[in-house]
Structures are given as C-alpha cells and as structure tokens.
Amino acid sequence: MEKEIVIKNKSGLHARPAAQFVTFAKKYPENIMVFKGDKYAPARSLLSILGLGISHGDTVRLQVEGDQAAQILSELAEYLEKLAYEE
Amino acid sequence: MRNKEGLQGLGVSKGIALGQALWLYVAPAQTEGERRLSEEEVPVELEKFQVALKVAAEQVRDLTETLEAKFPDEAAIFEAHALILEDEELGHSVQGYLENDRIPADQAVNLSIRHFKQIFLAMEDPYFQARAADLEDIGQRLILNLQGTPPVNLQSLPPGTILVADDLTPSQTAGLDPESVVGLITRQGGKTSHTAILAKTLGIPAVVGCPGLEQIKDGDSVILDGEKGDITLRPTAVQWAEAERRREEYSLLKQSYMAQVALPAVTLDGHLVTLGVNLAHPSAATEAVKAGAEEVGLFRTEFLYLGRQTAPSEEEQFVAYRTLVEKMQGRPVIFRTLDVGGDKKVPYLGLAEEDNPFLGYRALRICLQEPELFSAQLRALLRASAFGPSRIMFPMVATLEELREAKECVSRAQLELSQEGQAFDPNIEIGIMIEIPSAAIMAEEFAQEVDFFSIGTNDLVQYTLAADRLNPKLGRLYQNHNPAVLRLIAQVVKAAHHYGRRVGVCGEMAGQLSGALILLGLGVDELSMSVGSLPEIKSLIRETSSLEGRKLADSLLRMKTPTEVEAAVTGFLTARPI
Numbered sequence: 332m333e334k335e336i337v338i339k340n341k342s343g344l345h346a347r348p349a350a351q352f353v354t355f356a357k358k359y360p361e362n363i364m365v366f367k368g369d370k371y372a373p374a375r376s377l378l379s380i381l382g383l384g385i386s387h388g389d390t391v392r393l394q395v396e397g398d399q400a401a402q403i404l405s406e407l408a409e410y411l412e413k414l415a416y417e418e
Numbered sequence: 419m420r421n422k423e424g425l426q427g428l429g430v431s432k433g434i435a436l437g438q439a440l441w442l443y444v445a446p447a448q449t450e451g452e453r454r455l456s457e458e459e460v461p462v463e464l465e466k467f468q469v470a471l472k473v474a475a476e477q478v479r480d481l482t483e484t485l486e487a488k489f490p491d492e493a494a495i496f497e498a499h500a501l502i503l504e505d506e507e508l509g510h511s512v513q514g515y516l517e518n519d520r521i522p523a524d525q526a527v528n529l530s531i532r533h534f535k536q537i538f539l540a541m542e543d544p545y546f547q548a549r550a551a552d553l554e555d556i557g558q559r560l561i562l563n564l565q566g567t568p569p570v571n572l573q574s575l576p577p578g579t580i581l582v583a584d585d586l587t588p589s590q591t592a593g594l595d596p597e598s599v600v601g602l603i604t605r606q607g608g609k610t611s612h613t614a615i616l617a618k619t620l621g622i623p624a625v626v627g628c629p630g631l632e633q634i635k636d637g638d639s640v641i642l643d644g645e646k647g648d649i650t651l652r653p654t655a656v657q658w659a660e661a662e663r664r665r666e667e668y669s670l671l672k673q674s675y676m677a678q679v680a681l682p683a684v685t686l687d688g689h690l691v692t693l694g695v696n697l698a699h700p701s702a703a704t705e706a707v708k709a710g711a712e713e714v715g716l717f718r719t720e721f722l723y724l725g726r727q728t729a730p731s732e733e734e735q736f737v738a739y740r741t742l743v744e745k746m747q748g749r750p751v752i753f754r755t756l757d758v759g760g761d762k763k764v765p766y767l768g769l770a771e772e773d774n775p776f777l778g779y780r781a782l783r784i785c786l787q788e789p790e791l792f793s794a795q796l797r798a799l800l801r802a803s804a805f806g807p808s809r810i811m812f813p814m815v816a817t818l819e820e821l822r823e824a825k826e827c828v829s830r831a832q833l834e835l836s837q838e839g840q841a842f843d844p845n846i847e848i849g850i851m852i853e854i855p856s857a858a859i860m861a862e863e864f865a866q867e868v869d870f871f872s873i874g875t876n877d878l879v880q881y882t883l884a885a886d887r888l889n890p891k892l893g894r895l896y897q898n899h900n901p902a903v904l905r906l907i908a909q910v911v912k913a914a915h916h917y918g919r920r921v922g923v924c925g926e927m928a929g930q931l932s933g934a935l936i937l938l939g940l941g942v943d944e945l946s947m948s949v950g951s952l953p954e955i956k957s958l959i960r961e962t963s964s965l966e967g968r969k970l971a972d973s974l975l976r977m978k979t980p981t982e983v984e985a986a987v988t989g990f991l992t993a994r995p996i
Contacts, residue, residue, distance in 0.1 A: 337726050339738075341699050342610075345545040346552065350498040377501040378508060378534055381549060384541040388725025412734070416700040416741040 332400035333366075334393050336408050339415035343386035348414050353377045355410050359395075359403055366392040374407075427603065427628025429647035430614035434665040435601030435623040436658065437578040439638040444570055444583070444590070447561040449528040455520040463516050467523040470563035475503050477559065477569075485592055489619050495588055495612050499556055508534070524564040531557030548610045555587035575599060580640045582631060588612035596620050601642045603649060605631050625649055675953035679710040683956045689964035691938060693956055694752075694946035696924055700738055703745035706949050710956065714751040715872065715946020716811075716924040717742065719795065720758055728766050732794040739802035750807040752872065752922075752946075753799050754851065755792070755824075757781040757813040767791075776880070781814035786823055796831040803843035811872055815850045815857050821867060851924075853877035858906040861913035871914050872946070875925025875933075879903050898927040899936060899983040904974055911941045922946055931958055932987045938964060939971025961994065 340348050356363050356374035363374035367389060372379030374393075385391060395403050455463055478499045485493040502508060508530060515526035531553050538550040562569055572593050575581070580601040581594070591602075591613045599622060607613050607626035617624035623644030633651060634640065641650040641661040650657055683691045694715030695706040706714070722730045722738060743751055758764055759772075759780025767788070772778040785792040799810055812824050825848060835842050852858050853874035861871070875898060880887045882903055885895035897903075907923075914921040922944030927933030929947030934955045937945060947955060970990050974983050 339721070341701055341721075342545045343543060345543075346498045346549055347494045350494070350501050353501055376505050376507045377498065378505045381546065382534070382537045384538075384543060384546050386543050386545075390727070412737055413741075416738055416745075 332395055332404060334404040334408055336391055336393060336411055338385050338387060338389050338391060338411070341387060343384075343389065344380065346381070349380050349385075350377055351414055352411065353380055356407065359399075361395050361397050361399065361403060363403070363407070364394040366394065423633070423651040425603075425628055425630045425633065425649040425651065427625040427647045427649065428607075428609065429624075429643060429645045430607075430609055430611075430626050431602070431617040431622060431624035432645045432668075433621070433623035434661055434668055435580060435640075435642045435644065436661050436665060437580040437600045437640060438576075439582050439603075439634045439636060439640045440575065440579045441634070441636050442570070442572075442581055442583040442586070442590075447524070447558055447565060447567065449522075449525045449561060451522065451525065453522055455516065455522060460516050460520070463523040463526075464513060466564060467512055467516070467527070467560075470523070470527075470560050471503055471509075473563045474556070474559050475500060477563075478503065481589060481592055492592070492616055492619050495552070495616070496592070499552065499588075502553070502556055503560075524561045527557055527560045527564065531560075544608060544610055548608060548612070551585070551607070551611055551613070552588060555589050558587060559589065572599070580642065582634050582640075584631075586613050588616060591616040591620075594620060594622060596622050601640070601644070602626075603628055603631065603634070603640075603642060605629065674957060678953070678956055678960065679708075681710075681956075681960070683712075683959045685938070685959055685962055685964040685967070687963045687965055691942075691959050692922070692944040693952060693959075694922070694924075694944060695949050695952065696946050697742075700742035700745060702949070703742055707745070707747065707749070709949050709952050711749065711949070711952060713749050713944070713946070714742070714746060715922050715944055717751055717753050719753060719756055720762075723756060723758060723764060724762060726766075729791055729794070732798045735795060735798035736801050739798055739808070740805050743802050743806035743808055746806060748806060750809060752809045752811050752849070753802075754811045754813050755782065755795055755799075756785055758784070776877075776886070782812050782820060782824060783814060786820065786827075789827070792827055793831055796828055797835060800828075800831055800835055800842040800846065801840055803846050804841035808843065809847040809849060809870065811849045811851060811870075813851045813874070814854065814877075815864075816854045817856065818860070818863055818867065821850060821864065825867070851877075852910050853881065855882050855906065858910050861910040862916070865913045865917040865919050868919065870920045870922065871910060872922040872924050872944075873907060873910060873942075875903070875907075875923055875927040878906065878925070879927075882906060897980040898925075898930075898933050899974075899987065900980045901975070901977050901983060904936065904940070904971075904983070907937070907942075908940050908971070908975055915941065920944060929955060931955070931991060932984070934958055935962065935967060935987060935991065936971060936974060936983075938962065939967035939969075939974070941968070941971075966990075 338344055365372050365374050367383045367385055370383055372383050393407055478496050482493045482496045511530035512526045515521055515529055535550045535553050538546050573595055575598045577598045579599050581599050582603045585604050585606040602617050602622050602624035604626045614626055625642050625647050638652055641653050683693045692712050694713040695711040696716040697714050698718040699721050722735055759775050761775040802808055815821050847869035849868050849870035851874045852871050879898055883895050885892040887896045911921050920943045923937050923942050924946040928945040929951030934945055977983050
C-alpha cells in the first residue's frame with residue numbers, strides 16, 4: 332500500500348527532520364520504504380534517507396505492506412506534516 | 419602607517435574577536451596500508467568495529483548530554499550522529515569491505531564513509547552538501563577509536579586563542595570553551611555548516627570559507643569581524659585599539675538588546691508602538707517570540723502553494739496556520755491571503771506569462787476568480803482563528819468593489835463553518851494591504867469598511883514612482899523617502915485614525931532606522947520587519963520622543979526632494995543622544 336506526500340519542511344528532509352522521521356519510523360516492525368522518483372530507501376536508515384536528497388516541495392511515496400498498512404501510512408503522513416512546522 | 423594585511427571570508431557568527439592565532443592541525447587519521455586480512459582475522463576485525471561503534475555511540479551520547487542542558491536545539495545535531503552510528507547501511511558496508519576485500523576495519527570505515535559522502539557532495543542542495551561534514555566527523559571518530567587514539571582535547575587552550583584550522587568537525591566545535599577560544603577561522607565551511615551554527619550558539623565570532631590561511635602563523639595577533647568576515651593580520655597598535663573599542667561597543671549593544679527583549683517599544687514620551695515580524699514559514703515563530711516580537715505583522719502564505727503540482731487542501735493549510743497561531747502563544751497573527759502572480763510558477767493555476775506581471779493577474783485578483791482556491795484558504799484561516807488571535811489581510815486591493823467581494827467570501831465561509839458546527843472567531847478582524855496608490859488615495863472610504871490597514875511600502879513605492887524595485891538602474895528613483903510616498907502614507911494614517919483604525923507598515927522601510935523613524939513620526943501604530951531588525955528598531959523607539967519624531971515628519975512632508983528628506987533624517991539620527 333502506498334501514499335504520496337509533499338515535503339514542506341523549509342530546507343527539505345535534511346539532518347534533523349530526517350533523523351526525527353527515521354526515529355519515528357523505527358518504532359514500527361513493518362518494513363517502510365520511501366520512494367523519490369525512481370530512487371528508494373528503507374525508512375529505518377538515516378544514511379539512505381539522506382541519500383535521497385529530499386528537498387522542500389518534493390513529492391515522496393511511502394510504501395508499507397501488511398494488515399496495519401493503512402493505519403501506519405496515515406500516522407507517518409501525519410507525523411511528517413507536523414514535522415514540517417516544528418523546525 | 420596603515421596595515422594592509424588582511425583576509426576575507428564568510429562571517430557566520432557575529433562579534434569582534436582579538437587574540438593570538440593558534441593552528442589546529444588535525445591530520446585526518448591515516449588508514450593507508452597494504453595489509454590484507456587472513457580469513458581468521460575477519461571476525462576479529464568485525465568485533466573491533468562493533469566495539470568502536472559502541473564507544474563512539476557513548477562519546478556522542480556524552481556530547482549530546484553536555485549540550486542538551488544549554489543548547490537543546492544544537493544537541494539534535496549529535497542525535498543524528500547517533501542514528502548514523504547505528505545505521506545498518508554503514509554496518510553492512512564496512513562488513514562488506516572486511517569480508518570481500520579483506521582490508522582492516524579502519525580502512526573499511528574510511529572507504530564506507532567516503533562512499534556516503536560522495537552521494538551528499540553530488541547533491542545540489544547546500545543543506546545536503548553540508549551533511550558530508552557530519553559524515554566525515556563520524557568517520558574520524560570511528561577511525562580514531564579503532565586505532566586507539568584519544569580525540570584532540572580543545573578544552574585547555576590558552577585564553578585569547580583564535581583557532582585557525584582547515585576545517586573543524588561539529589564535535590570539535592561543540593567541545594570548544596568560549597572562555598579561552600575567542601574566535602574561529604576555517605578555510606572550509608559555509609553558512610549552513612554545523613560548525614557555523616555551533617559557533618553562533620556558543621557566541622564565538624567565526625569566519626569560515628576563508629582562503630589564504632597559510633599567511634597566518636602561530637602566535638600572530640589577529641582581529642576578526644564575525645559579521646563582515648574581515649580578518650586583519652598582525653594589526654598596528656592603532657588598529658588593535660580600534661578593534662578593542664568596537665568589541666566593547668558590540669558587547670554593550672548586545673547587552674542592551676538582550677535587556678530590552680521583554681520591554682515594550684515605548685517612546686521617551688510614552689507613545690507605544692507595536693513591533694511585529696514578517697514570517698514566511700511557521701517554523702520561524704519560536705525565534706520571533708524569543709526575540710520579543712509582539713505579533714506577526716505579516717504572514718506570507720505562499721510557501722504552501724509554491725513548488726508543487728496541486729493546490730494545498732484546506733486541511734493541510736489549517737494544520738500550518740494552527741501551528742503558527744499556537745506557537746505565537748496569544749500574540750496576534752496577520753495572515754495575508756495568497757499573493758502570487760505570473761512571475762511565479764504555480765502550475766495548477768495555469769497562469770499565463772505576462773509582460774507586466776506586477777501590474778497583472780495576481781494576488782486577490784486571482785483569488786476572486788478562483789472561488790474554490792480562495793474558499794479553502796479562508797476556511798483554513800478561520801478555523802485556525804479558534805486557536806489564537808488571527809486577522810485576515812487582503813493584498814493588492816485597488817478598489818472598494820474588490821474589498822467588498824472578498825469580504826463576501828469571508829462571510830460565506832463563516833456561514834458554512836457555523837452550519838458545519840466548526841469553531842472559529844466570529845469577530846475576526848479583516849484588513850487590507852495599502853500598496854496600490856488608488857487604495858492610499860481612497861483611504862477614507864476604505865477605512866470605513868475594514869478593521870485595519872497595513873502599508874506595504876515595497877510595492878507602494880514601486881507603484882507610486884513607476885520604478886521596478888528589482889532593476890538596479892532605477893535605484894535612484896525607487897526611494898522609500900520620496901516626499902510623494904511620505905505624503906501618501908501620512909494621508910493613509912490620517913484617514914485610518916479618523917475612523918479609529920490601526921495602521922501598520924510591513925515593508926522593508928519598517929526595519930530600517932531612517933524608515934522606522936519617519937514612520938514613527940507619521941503616527942504609524944505597528945511596525946513589522948524581519949526578526950533580525952527587531953532589536954535595533956526597538957532601541958530606536960525607546961530612545962526617541964514621539965513628539966520630536968512628529969515635528970521631524972511634519973517638516974519632511976513639506977520637502978520637495980528625497981535628497982532633502984534623507985539629509986534631514988540623517989541629521990536627526992546623528993544628533994540623537996546615545
């Protein structure tokens with residue numbers, strides 16, 4: 332299951348917000364993948380997420396499988412939304 | 419005799435520093451060697467790597483804890499380091515080198531870090547490029563741990579040290595003691611490097627990205643200006659004394675700015691002015707509150723609309739507006755409705771390129787033609803108003819009809835929301851930007867139909883003098899203090915006050931000493947500016963009498979040329995007792 336999200340953090344998903352997102356995503360046992368264009372990275376790896384170079388205004392796709400997928404996707408989206416204004 | 423020896427870099431942490439240069443040579447840990455591991459050694463090296471990771475994690479945790487007490491925001495830098503240390507991608511990469519290439523762990527770490535650094539350095543965004551320095555920091559820490567070398571101790575340097583280095587890692591910077599290290603110069607680094615951010619937080623004046631450092635020798639006397647990025651080498655006695663005076667002045671100024679953060683912007687004769695900030699993103703609110711802002715005099719909502727393929731939803735906007743309102747903790751927020759035009763790329767609005775975008779289809783003119791777009795924003799703004807004092811302001815209003823139509827849209831949104839049982843402030847204030855001369859001329863009429871005015875001087879000047887403010891050739895025409903502009907502002911203030919309305923100014927003029935002085939004299943009630951200008955303008959107001967200001971403004975209104983105005987204002991400011 333997938334969900335598209337526009338990243339609204341002023342300076343993109345760089346060190347601090349990316350670290351917060353990874354810490355948050357790590358709480359789920361499910362394998363969460365982040366896609367940007369044709370590149371992708373596991374949400375639990377900060378190095379890989381930073382490696383995607385997600386800037387302000389980029390659209391990313393989150394992908395999760397399993398029974399909880401819908402719930403997890405909406406929680407992740409909500410967290411990213413909140414994060415955008417906490418910088 | 420004047421000493422001409424000097425260097426120029428990027429000033430990233432304000433302040434004047436005088437001291438003796440001390441080079442910090444930290445040769446990057448060497449990881450060369452021909453040695454290849456035998457099969458039995460692989461698990462041993464892997465174990466060593468795991469231990470080094472653990473030790474590094476503890477070191478980073480200690481550093482985070484030390485910083486946390488004083489600088490919680492900066493501590494987050496090292497939280498990211500901790501996450502990278504436990505990142506399985508790093509572990510896998512090192513393990514791969516050990517098992518497949520049979521090279522020792524320190525070399526494996528070096529190659530892995532280099533690989534990840536390359537990815538960051540290839541990115542266009544400077545924020546990501548700067549993260550390569552963090553990786554280098556982590557790599558050096560791991561390698562030193564593997565080699566059993568203790569990290570460089572920067573805690574016990576002689577007082578009055580100006581540290582000179584090719585580059586400092588965030589870890590090294592965070593370990594500096596501001597009591598002994600009075601300044602910092604590095605060859606590398608940029609404004610967004612963590613080293614720059616940490617130096618600023620520690621209050622150590624710093625110049626980064628500075629070429630020619632080889633001219634500095636250990637023990638040299640050095641003066642550095644952390645704002646301008648100037649470095650003076652081996653200064654003359656006169657230069658030294660002058661720098662001491664500036665350092666003293668700067669520290670006095672800083673103290674007085676700090677002391678007045680919580681004080682009101684009140685003139686010597688008791689006239690109160692509201693000082694606000696112009697913001698473009700909710701994340702800047704915390705800093706604004708810390709700096710003593712009493713309101714957000716202009717919140718630009720464009721960040722939600724630009725750089726995307728579809729319009730933002732009402733819900734998305736609501737979350738952003740509500741976050742801002744809550745962060746301002748009861749201080750009012752003036753939201754300017756969408757202000758874009760043909761000079762910006764907004765694909766989903768289908769705007770045509772125009773020959774004169776600033777005189778074209780933009781701002782409120784678009785919103786009135788796009789009812790769904792406008793309604794989503796108004797509903798989001800109204801819903802946010804339930805969480806703290808909010809005001810709505812329309813940009814680019816030229817006629818009363820436009821204002822009435824826009825107010826009609828607000829009433830419709832309010833009606834819908836109450837039918838849906840959604841909370842909002844039913845008495846929310848509605849105002850307009852005065853930036854088109856027609857609105858300034860008709861201010862009497864507008865004042866009867868709005869709650870407040872905010873004069874957008876940037877556009878008002880540009881439209882009054884028909885001079886594009888972005889065209890450098892027109893700099894002489896584009897003048898805030900042109901008497902024609904001043905007379906328009908005076909007329910707007912008079913009309914507003916006649917009907918008991920408040921007038922603010924949110925253009926650049928409000929954040930400049932001369933501009934703020936004139937506006938104070940003209941009777942403007944609120945000045946809104948960038949956060950950085952706030953302390954200077956507050957102290958100007960606290961040291962000026964509004965009566966004197968008014969007298970000055972009266973005389974300016976009778977002047978014929980901007981040159982006369984400028985001379986009179988400069989004269990007033992220099993005669994001001996400090």
